[in-house]
Amino acid sequence: MAGHSKWAQIKRKKAANDAKRGQMFTKLIREITVAAREGGGDPDFNPRLRLAVETAKAANMPAENIERAIKRGTGELEGVNYEAVTYEGYGPGGVALYIETLTDNANRTVAEVRHILSKHGGSLGQAGSVAWQFDRKGQIYVDATRYDEEATMMAALEAGAEDLQREDDTYVITTDVASFHSVQQALREKGIEFEQAELAMVPKTSVRVTGADAQRLLKLLDALEDADDVQKVHSNADIDEAALAEAAS
Numbered sequence: 001m002a003g004h005s006k007w008a009q010i011k012r013k014k015a016a017n018d019a020k021r022g023q024m025f026t027k028l029i030r031e032i033t034v035a036a037r038e039g040g041g042d043p044d045f046n047p048r049l050r051l052a053v054e055t056a057k058a059a060n061m062p063a064e065n066i067e068r069a070i071k072r073g074t075g076e077l078e079g080v081n082y083e084a085v086t087y088e089g090y091g092p093g094g095v096a097l098y099i100e101t102l103t104d105n106a107n108r109t110v111a112e113v114r115h116i117l118s119k120h121g122g123s124l125g126q127a128g129s130v131a132w133q134f135d136r137k138g139q140i141y142v143d144a145t146r147y148d149e150e151a152t153m154m155a156a157l158e159a160g161a162e163d164l165q166r167e168d169d170t171y172v173i174t175t176d177v178a179s180f181h182s183v184q185q186a187l188r189e190k191g192i193e194f195e196q197a198e199l200a201m202v203p204k205t206s207v208r209v210t211g212a213d214a215q216r217l218l219k220l221l222d223a224l225e226d227a228d229d230v231q232k233v234h235s236n237a238d239i240d241e242a243a244l245a246e247a248a249s
Contacts, residue, residue: 023226024059025056025059026228027102027231028055028059028061028069029065029069030082031231032053032069032070032073033069033070033072033073034083035048035052036049036070036071036073036074037074037075038073040074041070041071041073041074041076047181049070050181051197051198055196055197055198058195058196082103083103083104084102085102085106086100086101086131087101087110087113087124088124088125088128089122089123089125089130090123090125091121091235091237092121092213092217093208093213093214093217095207095236096130096133096134096203096235096236097122097130097224097233097234098130098131098134098233098234099233100230100231100232100233100234101113101229102229102231103229108229109229110124112227113227116220116224117220117224120217120219120220120223121216121220122220131201133204133205133236134236135204136200136201137175137176137177137200137201137202138174138176138179138180138183138197138198138199138200139172139173139175139199139202140156140180140183140184140197141170141171141172141194141195142170142171142193142194143169143170143193144168144169144170147171147192149164149166151190151192152164155186155192156173156175156186158186159183159185159186159187160175160178160179160182160183161174161175161179162174162175162176173194174202180199200234201234202234203235203236206237206238209237209239209243210240211240211243214239214240214242214243218239218243221233
């Protein structure tokens with residue numbers, strides 16, 4: 001788990017500093033639009049929309065972009081009709097992959113996902129082939145250089161969090177879905193800001209990946225996450241530190 005979590009952190013830092021920022025905005029806009037379409041345009045009564053808006057704000061997306069995305073979702077503005085489709089498969093080293101997409105053309109998306117997997121030593125599996133290896137959890141990322149670990153842990157656990165783990169300069173707080181927003185609120189009330197919060201598919205067990213397999217897996221994850229229709233990629237990889245260090249450079 002730690003390996004892929006660190007990879008996710010590397011991706012976030014890269015997105016804040018290079019041309020992928022625009023691509024990240026596109027993915028966030030899709031999520032806001034779909035969330036508003038499915039649950040209404042008021043974030044106070046739509047937890048999925050609230051999370052999407054908070055994530056967009058944390059990424060410094062302009063307020064007018066957020067508002068337009070909500071209006072497209074509620075039908076006040078014309079927009080593309082996206083649907084959520086998930087794909088399951090395997091990567092190098094036998095790593096399980098759970099891929100979440102938002103697409104206006106499922107045939108195009110499955111062809112692209114299959115091509116990327118095949119090109120990088122992976123394969124597409126049947127629905128349900130790997131989902132059982134994951135649990136849906138909330139994950140909250142806090143800058144460990146700014147806050148005391150014990151105080152952060154107490155605030156999180158008292159609000160219903162399941163766990164806090166330190167990974168380098170980041171605390172990763174894990175919650176069940178029901179406690180996800182209440183833990184965020186409790187942290188805010190304690191003056192603890194967080195870098196990001198997301199609902200993720202957290203693996204029950206991890207697969208250690210090293211050497212050439214680790215390098216191939218990182219290229220595969222990068223290619224999948226760069227695909228326009230792919231929103232999130234989850235894996236059960238525990239990726240070799242040397243490979244992660246090279247990816248971060």
